[in-house]
Amino acid sequence: KQEVTQIPAALSVPEGENLVLNCSFTDSAIYNLQWFRQDPGKGLTSLLLIQSSQREQTSGRLNASLDKSSGRSTLYIAASQPGDSATYLCAVKDNTDKLIFGTGTRLQVFP
């Protein structure tokens, strides 16, 4: 049974810092991995999607890497800003098409 773990559970940093959020999964037989952002009381915003054959994806200040064989992905946020404060979720998609989510990392970036 696939299990997805995210560490740390919470992170509080001053703005300007570069951050690394970690996601690990127990079964390497995934189709893709997706990183999301969730603001309080809101839905999920898709940030990056990495296919199983890819090693990384970049969008602006965000970079996500995937090491499928070791069951790990990292989300790198460069030059963090207070507007980056949110919960970040990773989710893996298996061959049944459903997403299996981690419990998230709550990020707070203070001025």
Next chain:
Amino acid sequence: NAGVMQNPRHLVRRRGQEARLRCSPMKGHSHVYWYRQLPEEGLKFMVYLQKENIIDESGMPKERFSAEFPKEGPSILRIQQVVRGDSAAYFCASSPEQANQPQHFGDGTRLSIL
């Protein structure tokens, strides 16, 4: 507006009543997924539907819960005889028919049971 639309945003029901949650997928998307987020927990898969078909309902409770995605109209998640433990945020996502495309989420319906 091309996003996934869910309504209502907030729904309050008394124990024993029925709750009906609606989801209109993004234009051109034929796959719909429902997830539930209990307080202080992660999102859990409930059911995956395509037009007029339930593909995977392995995450849905066997009793009181049902889902449909008719040929015309939105997908409906129906909860009969609601109990306090049904209080949660229910999210709908959609994706196109092509494989390995990202799922796009709506803003969710927050269900509160009195």
